[in-house]
Amino acid sequence: MSKEVVLSGIRPTGLLHLGNYFGAMRNYVRMQDEYDCYFFVANWHSLTTHPDTKELQSSVYRVIAENMACGLDPNKVALYIQSDVPEIAELYLYLNMLAYKGELEKTTSFKDKARSQPDNINAGLLTYPVLQAADILIHRAVKVPVGKDQEQNLEMARNFAERFNYRYGDTFPLPYAFNYNSELVKIMGLDGNGKMSKSENQMSTLYLADDDDTIRKKIMKAKTDSGPTETNAAKPDYIENLFTLLKIASDAAVVKKFEDDFNNCQVRYGDMKKQLADDMIRFIQPIRERAAAIQADKALLAKVIKQGAEKARTSADATLQLVRKAIGMNYM
Numbered sequence: 001m002s003k004e005v006v007l008s009g010i011r012p013t014g015l016l017h018l019g020n021y022f023g024a025m026r027n028y029v030r031m032q033d034e035y036d037c038y039f040f041v042a043n044w045h046s047l048t049t050h051p052d053t054k055e056l057q058s059s060v061y062r063v064i065a066e067n068m069a070c071g072l073d074p075n076k077v078a079l080y081i082q083s084d085v086p087e088i089a090e091l092y093l094y095l096n097m098l099a100y101k102g103e104l105e106k107t108t109s110f111k112d113k114a115r116s117q118p119d120n121i122n123a124g125l126l127t128y129p130v131l132q133a134a135d136i137l138i139h140r141a142v143k144v145p146v147g148k149d150q151e152q153n154l155e156m157a158r159n160f161a162e163r164f165n166y167r168y169g170d171t172f173p174l175p176y177a178f179n180y181n182s183e184l185v186k187i188m189g190l191d192g193n194g195k196m197s198k199s200e201n202q203m204s205t206l207y208l209a210d211d212d213d214t215i216r217k218k219i220m221k222a223k224t225d226s227g228p229t230e231t232n233a234a235k236p237d238y239i240e241n242l243f244t245l246l247k248i249a250s251d252a253a254v255v256k257k258f259e260d261d262f263n264n265c266q267v268r269y270g271d272m273k274k275q276l277a278d279d280m281i282r283f284i285q286p287i288r289e290r291a292a293a294i295q296a297d298k299a300l301l302a303k304v305i306k307q308g309a310e311k312a313r314t315s316a317d318a319t320l321q322l323v324r325k326a327i328g329m330n331y332m
């Protein structure tokens, strides 16, 4: 039986961080042995908000290097750059005819971005979810490992797929957001506000490229409080977030010790943050070093990018043939 198809993308708009790792990359790495995987750098999407392309190339290379440094194996998965697969743009065109202005204007991410860049509310921004649907449907993917912030985009991708199937005949399976835990993940900023993010919230976001001192400084400043006053209390979200980080970086015994201390009202957040900083440095350091080495190896990067584009185009072309035939765009 053929394996289920998995796809996900990351925009090259800044440094990757622990939110990306938790919401996306950690799942990619686990999925690569079980599924037929396509992972890509969404450089077309980045133009909707970052028209200045001075740093785009280095950012694309960094996303590829950081994904490989986290354990993604380009021999197992198709690791590619969106703009290397022109078939996506053609599918985007067809899907645009099935997407309505009203529904696009209502999406939360469009409204947020329109508010934050009032002088550049471009059509690409409006049709961002259509391009994302094309990314997914071009490989007929069914599982999409992403963080919680992407739920609405996935819902729209399903709507466009259903509309296409209804009008032109069954062509696409319906894609769903995926995380190994039962719930999708959102990693908050260390200040307890918003989410860790590539471009905002920099002092409260832990980047995979942060040096040891920066990691320690950021963690020691993380928001805490004076601790629970009754046993087995519920954790405020910013404390829960610290425990989530502790769970990736620290041994199970360490996590259990601080969980027990919390439940007995004996937790000392100063000690917990010191421990978290030590363990997080040990976690991030090898990723940072591997990523730097890969980024410096231009021959390796070139080989990976070429191989990824070939795999992705083979699959994309097969879907596009079906799509053209379904619409009747297959001429002699």
Ligand code: ADP
Pocket: 009, 010, 011, 012, 013, 018, 019, 020, 021, 022, 023, 024, 145, 146, 147, 148, 149, 150, 185, 186, 187, 188, 195, 196, 197, 198, 199
């Ligand atoms: P950013 O929001 O930092 O620009 P992207 O939008 O490119 O990052 O997201 C890439 C992937 O990382 C997506 O799957 C997204 O859901 C996930 N992601 C981003 N930030 C977080 C976060 N703070 N918590 C969980 N997942 C996240």
Ligand code: TRP
Pocket: 007, 008, 009, 010, 011, 042, 045, 131, 132, 135, 136, 144, 146, 150, 153
């Ligand atoms: N919109 C996604 C984000 O901001 C990035 C993305 C583009 C994506 N195309 C995708 C994610 C296809 C999953 C599948 O994170």
